[in-house]
Amino acid sequence: MHARLALVFLLFVALAAAQPLPAPAPADVGCNGVFLTYAPEAHQRIRPFVDPAAAAAGRQPYSFRASATVLNNGVRTLPSWALLVAFAHGEILVSLDGAVLTFGDDLPYNTTAAGGGATSLSGNPQTDLLTPIATAGDLTRIQATVKLVGTLFAGPEPVVTLPSAISLADPAYSCLPVATAPSVLSACCVLIAPDQPSAVPPAAGNTYLPRVTGDLVITYDVLQAHETTYLALVTLENNAAMGRLDGWELSWEWRRGEFVNSMRGAYPREVDTRGCLYGPQGQYYKDLDFSKVLNCERRPVVHDLPPSRRDDKSLGQIEHCCRNGTILPKTMDEAQSRSAFQMEVYKMPPDLNRTARPHAPANFRISGASPLNQAYACGQPALVSPTEFPDPSGLVSTTLAVSTWQAVCNMTVDDSKPSKPPQCCVSFSAFYNESVIPCSTCACGCPASTPAAPTTTCSTTAPALLLPPHALLMPFEWRAKETLKWYHDEELGAPPNPTPCGDSCGVSVNWHVATDAAGGWSARVTLFNWEEGADMRDWFATVVMDDKVYGGFEQAYSFNATAVGDGAIFMRGREGFELLLRESNVSGVDYPVPGKQQSVLSFTKKNGPGDVDVVGGDGFPTKVFFNGEECAMPQMIPSQGVGIRASRGVLVLLLFLLFF
Ligand SMILES: *[C@@H]1O[C@H](CO)[C@@H](O)[C@H](O)[C@H]1NC(C)=O
Ligand SMILES: *[C@@H]1O[C@H](CO)[C@@H](O)[C@H](O)[C@H]1NC(C)=O
Ligand SMILES: *[C@@H]1O[C@H](CO)[C@@H](O)[C@H](O)[C@H]1NC(C)=O
Numbered sequence: 001m002h003a004r005l006a007l008v009f010l011l012f013v014a015l016a017a018a019q020p021l022p023a024p025a026p027a028d029v030g031c032n033g034v035f036l037t038y039a040p041e042a043h044q045r046i047r048p049f050v051d052p053a054a055a056a057a058g059r060q061p062y063s064f065r066a067s068a069t070v071l072n073n074g075v076r077t078l079p080s081w082a083l084l085v086a087f088a089h090g091e092i093l094v095s096l097d098g099a100v101l102t103f104g105d106d107l108p109y110n111t112t113a114a115g116g117g118a119t120s121l122s123g124n125p126q127t128d129l130l131t132p133i134a135t136a137g138d139l140t141r142i143q144a145t146v147k148l149v150g151t152l153f154a155g156p157e158p159v160v161t162l163p164s165a166i167s168l169a170d171p172a173y174s175c176l177p178v179a180t181a182p183s184v185l186s187a188c189c190v191l192i193a194p195d196q197p198s199a200v201p202p203a204a205g206n207t208y209l210p211r212v213t214g215d216l217v218i219t220y221d222v223l224q225a226h227e228t229t230y231l232a233l234v235t236l237e238n239n240a241a242m243g244r245l246d247g248w249e250l251s252w253e254w255r256r257g258e259f260v261n262s263m264r265g266a267y268p269r270e271v272d273t274r275g276c277l278y279g280p281q282g283q284y285y286k287d288l289d290f291s292k293v294l295n296c297e298r299r300p301v302v303h304d305l306p307p308s309r310r311d312d313k314s315l316g317q318i319e320h321c322c323r324n325g326t327i328l329p330k331t332m333d334e335a336q337s338r339s340a341f342q343m344e345v346y347k348m349p350p351d352l353n354r355t356a357r358p359h360a361p362a363n364f365r366i367s368g369a370s371p372l373n374q375a376y377a378c379g380q381p382a383l384v385s386p387t388e389f390p391d392p393s394g395l396v397s398t399t400l401a402v403s404t405w406q407a408v409c410n411m412t413v414d415d416s417k418p419s420k421p422p423q424c425c426v427s428f429s430a431f432y433n434e435s436v437i438p439c440s441t442c443a444c445g446c447p448a449s450t451p452a453a454p455t456t457t458c459s460t461t462a463p464a465l466l467l468p469p470h471a472l473l474m475p476f477e478w479r480a481k482e483t484l485k486w487y488h489d490e491e492l493g494a495p496p497n498p499t500p501c502g503d504s505c506g507v508s509v510n511w512h513v514a515t516d517a518a519g520g521w522s523a524r525v526t527l528f529n530w531e532e533g534a535d536m537r538d539w540f541a542t543v544v545m546d547d548k549v550y551g552g553f554e555q556a557y558s559f560n561a562t563a564v565g566d567g568a569i570f571m572r573g574r575e576g577f578e579l580l581l582r583e584s585n586v587s588g589v590d591y592p593v594p595g596k597q598q599s600v601l602s603f604t605k606k607n608g609p610g611d612v613d614v615v616g617g618d619g620f621p622t623k624v625f626f627n628g629e630e631c632a633m634p635q636m637i638p639s640q641g642v643g644i645r646a647s648r649g650v651l652v653l654l655l656f657l658l659f660f
């Protein structure tokens, strides 16, 4: 038994010690820049075998192996290199060695799903390529090799599995294909402006990328490094004026067999160490008590701690931690715009060397628990200049992090990825028109249709109907009857049958043009929360107005509102009114009522009454955002009929708001 274990261990050590041999240098083609190659190595027809017609149409799957190299032959270090490969055969990448997908997607990865653009591969673990001059031409430090395995679709043999182009994802370089061996794709990338100084200052022995900005920046600071472990501080910082996360969830991928021994300021979703116990980690760290290890997943998922753990001696006591995962924009509260946690990480061979820099994990992913939170896509972490921490004892000195990486996560707006439907909707009304114009049918999704309850009761395609104002306070199911009655009473014509479905939005915003006089005008904004689940703390909303009226914005009466430029008015609850309550049952009303908040906004007509045509449309916002999420807008604005009648319906809405 012992002998067998020892053998396994020896085998393991032998495997771990076997460093990958550097690929031989490709044939010299006279490239004095960054030389790229892509060489297919093998391919094989795999099942299912398709019929000849489908094969002729290029639908026969083949497995393939290929290797790509990035060789820095230039005079500048290439930090955080990324290779763009324009795959041309519907390739599905199944495994990657020496690189990760730049935007952290999972494998297997469909290279055509991302909208037909080139696939970006980032170096990992070799993220930076030094210059031949700085390394005496040491190939292990100037060249990176990526091994690709995947599936592609092609016709019958002979099959050519080359991509259509390769290039470098660095805007400082321009790449041109060069002819090398017949079945190899090569390109030479040269600096576009070699005379301009590099954006990357060559620090002593190190090259750092400039610190980055983006909607949300993840900073990975190694605070202490030891032979087998290191201590990392992970900081999430929100830079977006309208970004918000509630109950954030962060995950990443360990690429070097690491595992988390302990954590402060956050906790993993799963405490499961079986992966280590029976894996190479358990073999290597024989004396470690794995029952005390926190998490051994290759892709850990962590959450912020609740505020009650802030001062917990073993779990808390990390600055910016323990706020239940709420991250607000800096305009709301600078102190709540970041979250942080610390963790102790165990490394695995061959990285057990204090002089060797630890490797940051790859493929960060961040998301919020609320449907109102934006979706983010994160780039790969890049080495940046080390963070300076003030001396804890109060001396006027700073301590540098051992190493610092930053990954940028940007909100994904109408990206190639399918965007999720809006979560909030805007309705328009005005003092000169009795009806409310709701946002479109199914603006935030259609009611779920199940075999048990098919959606035959409403139409998912009919345009939205005008509403009586009091119907704004009712759940969708209750509106149909009121709407039919309204169409009858107001002689608005025959509504379609079945009537259109509701908007299914969790939050709605009513914009009501309340007054229009020679010197100024006003609008009343009402927020409705239809979510049953939770009250919304620290809500914020932004309305974007036309330039003509924006300059005349005076003030909001019950909201804390500021004009923040570009036509945007940022609004939040005043102190004591930060809470937008959930939908609830109220005695005396036979349907659940939404949580509400309301304020009047006043505007002057600076350049004379003729300049602003409130009724003609200037009085309505062009865009509305709630908690950073863009809301669906109505398809039209209220029009002024012949002869203005006093708006009875709007009075009803006011009364409702007063009473409930
Ligand atoms: C890959 O994505 C494309 C485009 O979305 C799709 O047409 C194709 O079926 C996908 N391939 C596989 C194998 O899923
Ligand atoms: C923290 O979040 C949980 C789940 O979302 C919620 O139940 C709890 O009330 C929140 N606590 C605070 C203090 O906000
Ligand atoms: C640690 O790294 C140094 C320099 O890279 C190397 O000389 C040494 O052999 C390494 N030690 C181990 C145990 O791998």
Ligand SMILES: *[C@@H]1O[C@H](CO)[C@@H](O)[C@H](O)[C@H]1NC(C)=O
Binding pocket: 213, 214, 215, 378, 379, 408, 409, 410
């Ligand atoms: C994120 O957005 C910033 C500008 O807002 C841009 O400079 C950066 O390249 C973007 N990063 C990614 C990973 O998309």
Ligand SMILES: *[C@@H]1O[C@H](CO)[C@@H](O)[C@H](O)[C@H]1NC(C)=O
Binding pocket: 331, 332, 560, 573, 574, 575
């Ligand atoms: C209004 O918001 C600003 C910051 O956005 C804050 O400093 C101020 O205290 C708020 N005022 C009230 C009355 O809530």
Ligand SMILES: *[C@@H]1O[C@H](CO)[C@@H](O)[C@H](O)[C@H]1NC(C)=O
Binding pocket: 532, 583, 584, 585, 592
């Ligand atoms: C409101 O009342 C209905 C039925 O009377 C019940 O099904 C529902 O759960 C209640 N909702 C809340 C939020 O209390």
Ligand SMILES: *[C@@H]1O[C@H](CO)[C@@H](O)[C@H](O)[C@H]1NC(C)=O
Binding pocket: 432, 433, 434, 435, 437, 636, 637, 638, 639, 640, 641, 642
């Ligand atoms: C109110 O506005 C809507 C949309 O512009 C219009 O269809 C309707 O006729 C207007 N009602 C009156 C009474 O003017």
